[in-house]
Structures are given as C-alpha cells and as structure tokens.
Amino acid sequence: MSTILVSGVGALGGWALEFLARAPGVERVVTVKRSPWSGPSWTTIAMLGSAIEGHTKQFEHRQVDLADESAMARLLAEVRPDAIVHSATVQSPRILSGAALDPGLRAEVRAATFGMWLPWQLWPAAQLTRAVEASGIDTHVVNASFPDVVNVAIWRRFGHGPSTGAGNLEVCAARVLRYAMAITGRPAAEIDVSLVGSHALLTRGAVVPHNFRLTVDGADATEQVDLTAALSSWPETINWHGEIPNSLYAGSAVKNALALLGSEPLRTHVSSPMGLPGGYPAIVGSGTVQLRLPPTLDEAEAVAINDRAARFDGIERITDDGTVVYTAESRAAMENLGYRCEAVEFDDLARRRDELREVYRRLTSEGQDA
Numbered sequence: 001m002s003t004i005l006v007s008g009v010g011a012l013g014g015w016a017l018e019f020l021a022r023a024p025g026v027e028r029v030v031t032v033k034r035s036p037w038s039g040p041s042w043t044t045i046a047m048l049g050s051a052i053e054g055h056t057k058q059f060e061h062r063q064v065d066l067a068d069e070s071a072m073a074r075l076l077a078e079v080r081p082d083a084i085v086h087s088a089t090v091q092s093p094r095i096l097s098g099a100a101l102d103p104g105l106r107a108e109v110r111a112a113t114f115g116m117w118l119p120w121q122l123w124p125a126a127q128l129t130r131a132v133e134a135s136g137i138d139t140h141v142v143n144a145s146f147p148d149v150v151n152v153a154i155w156r157r158f159g160h161g162p163s164t165g166a167g168n169l170e171v172c173a174a175r176v177l178r179y180a181m182a183i184t185g186r187p188a189a190e191i192d193v194s195l196v197g198s199h200a201l202l203t204r205g206a207v208v209p210h211n212f213r214l215t216v217d218g219a220d221a222t223e224q225v226d227l228t229a230a231l232s233s234w235p236e237t238i239n240w241h242g243e244i245p246n247s248l249y250a251g252s253a254v255k256n257a258l259a260l261l262g263s264e265p266l267r268t269h270v271s272s273p274m275g276l277p278g279g280y281p282a283i284v285g286s287g288t289v290q291l292r293l294p295p296t297l298d299e300a301e302a303v304a305i306n307d308r309a310a311r312f313d314g315i316e317r318i319t320d321d322g323t324v325v326y327t328a329e330s331r332a333a334m335e336n337l338g339y340r341c342e343a344v345e346f347d348d349l350a351r352r353r354d355e356l357r358e359v360y361r362r363l364t365s366e367g368q369d370a
C-alpha cells in the first residue's frame with residue numbers, strides 16, 4: 001500500500017488526483033498546491049469519489065509554495081511519499097493557447113516554439129528536485145511538465161531526477177494502437193506498437209523524427225499503418241484545447257507511478273525515462289524502467305532520433321550541466337517577440353521565469369489591443 005503525493009493540482013494534477021482516488025493499491029494521497037484556492041475542495045471531492053467506489057484511502061491537502069524549498073523538504077520528510085506525480089508549472093500552456101492574440105502574433109508565438117516557455121516548467125521541477133534532495137527521502141518522481149526536456153536537464157544538473165515523465169509519446173502510442181486494432185481487426189493483445197519519439201511527435205505529427213515498428217502476432221506489420229493518419233484526425237478530430245485532454249496525460253502519469261511501485265512488469269511507453277530525451281517503448285516495474293527497443297535500433301540511435309526531434313521544440317542541445325541551448329531559428333523567433341535568450345541556465349532560471357512573465361503580459365496586452 002502506497003502514499004502518493006500530487007505536486008500541482010491544476011488541470012492535469014486534478015485528473016491525476018481523481019484517478020489516484022479510484023486506484024487500488026494507493027492508501028494515501030497528499031496534494032500540494034501554492035495558492036489557498038481550490039486545493040482543499042478538489043481533494044475533498046476526490047475523497048468522496050473514492051468512498052463512492054468503496055475505498056477508504058486517506059487524503060490530505062497542504063498549501064506549499066515550491067519556492068520555499070525547506071518547507072517542501074520538511075513536508076516530504078514527514079509524508080515520505082513512495083511516488084510523486086508532479087505537474088506544477090508557473091503558468092499552464094493552456095492559458096497562452098486560449099489567449100486572444102491576433103493571427104500574426106499567434107504565428108510568431110508558434111515560431112518561437114513550445115520550448116520558449118521552458119523556464120516555467122523547469123523551475124518548479126528543479127525546486128522539487130532540490131527539496132527531495134534536502135529531505136533525504138527515497139521516492140519516484142513522475143514529471144508531467146515538459147518531461148522530454150525538463151527531465152534531461154534535471155538529470156544532467158543534479159545527477160538524479162524523475163524516474164519517468166508522462167503523456168506526450170504515450171498518447172501517440174495509444175492512438176497508433178487503436179488505429180492498428182481498427183485496420184487489422186486484431187485485439188490489442190496480438191499487436192505490439194513500438195514508438196520512439198518526442199513531445200513534438202504529438203504536437204506536430206509524423207514529420208518529426210521518430211522510429212516506428214508494429215508487429216501483429218510477432219510478424220512485422222509496420223507498413224499497414226499510416227502513421228500520419230493515425231496521429232492526425234483519426235477516428236475523429238480531437239479538440240486539444242481546454243481541460244479534458246489532461247485526462248490522457250494524467251492517466252499516463254498515474255499509470256507510470258503505479259507501475260513503478262508495483263512488482264508486475266508493465267509493457268508501455270514512457271517519456272524521458274531516467275533522464276533520456278524524448279520517449280521510448282519500455283518495461284516499467286519494481287522501481288525500474290527498462291527500454292524495450294526493437295532489435296533493429298540500439299539505445300544510442302534512439303536517443304539520437306529524440307535529440308533531432310527536440311529541434312522541433314526549439315531545442316538545439318542540452319549540455320552536460322543541464323543548460324538548454326535553443327536553435328538559431330527559435331532564438332530568432334523569440335527575438336521577434338522581444339525576448340532574447342540563447343540558452344536556459346539553472347543559475348539564471350528564476351530570472352528567466354520572471355522575464356517570461358513580463359513577455360507574456362506584453363504579448364497578451366498587444367493581442368487585446370489588436
């Protein structure tokens with residue numbers, strides 16, 4: 001029986017809380033949120049939902065700001081979670097995607113790529129990592145906040161970090177599985193999907209470097225699947241905006257946390273396991289994540305694919321000390337928006353976080369003036 005801490009109870013963390021409330025094997029759920037609003041209410045609703053399903057788990061909510069490293073470390077030392085589902089972020093990408101920007105400005109923001117906002121995701125994850133270090137506890141962090149890049153930077157900076165990420169490639173793998181089931185007419189148990197790919201594969205589709213292999217009953221059936229179709233509007237167009245799609249990412253995070261704590265090996269896909277860039281097919285269980293690559297692909301080749309794919313998120317490379325260097329194209333696009341940044345460095349992270357708040361304020365006020 002396990003204790004799971006949910007760090008960040010917003011759109012994604014709220015879904016994670018609901019799934020944990022209903023999951024067998026979880027005895028205690030502790031939620032952490034910065035502001036006093038909605039955390040106690042959401043946690044109480046989850047407690048009642050768990051009771052409806054016959055569970056008698058413990059629920060607690062704590063108001064902690066990850067900026068206060070020692071308060072977070074004290075909380076961790078007291079709660080001693082077996083796993084942490086982390087999705088805290090300075091500001092959700094949903095806010096920007098829903099902001100009223102004129103189409104020209106929106107195109108410029110897109111050109112600057114998702115990676116522009118990395119400090120908003122990297123800063124809370126770095127704070128959590130420091131707090132885990134200071135608390136001296138042994139736990140598994142499953143990070144859903146841009147794990148493809150954040151986990152890599154954290155591992156390189158601290159020498160340890162999240163056991164896995166969540167979402168992104170796993171959503172692609174789920175789409176491909178359902179597509180393959182539909183076109184082959186075979187059940188999931190006979191189909192093996194193997195995808196290596198990154199966050200950008202989910203947002204930009206099959207133009208992003210990836211490796212894909214599909215077997216049906218052990219025989220190669222890769223050619224039967226049109227990956228572009230499987231990752232686009234099949235079977236219906238998905239509205240990715242709003243809070244509903246967070247059920248996918250949260251479900252993936254909870255699945256990873258429970259698999260890490262369980263003893264039954266789970267064949268799945270994971271984003272950024274043990275600090276590797278991008279996502280991979282893997283086996284998760286008994287506290288470990290092992291890559292499950294196809295025989296034709298070794299780990300170095302898989303990592304190289306995801307390093308190339310990171311450029312679609314504006315990331316040129318991540319150095320050995322965790323500095324995230326932007327591509328020339330994304331640097332130029334960010335400069336167009338009045339934000340000059342060649343690389344995100346850990347020692348400068350808080351300044352970058354605040355600078356981006358100013359950039360965001362300016363962009364959205366320009367958008368409203370238009």
Ligand SMILES: NC(=O)c1ccc[n+]([C@@H]2O[C@H](COP(=O)([O-])OP(=O)(O)OC[C@H]3O[C@@H](n4cnc5c(N)ncnc54)[C@H](OP(=O)(O)O)[C@@H]3O)[C@@H](O)[C@H]2O)c1
Pocket residue numbers: 007008009010011012013032033034035036037064065066067087088089090091092093094121124144145146147166167168246249
């Ligand atoms: N991996 C995937 O597939 C995937 C897909 C979609 C989104 N995401 C990522 O998931 C993350 C969360 O997105 P969301 O839409 O759920 O955001 P959200 O609704 O804004 O939730 C963020 C949560 O983080 C908390 N938080 C922020 N700063 C904090 C701090 N200093 N200390 C403690 N808690 C803090 C917020 O608490 P307060 O409200 O109290 O400030 C809030 O509960 C983002 O990084 C997003 O990019 C990942």
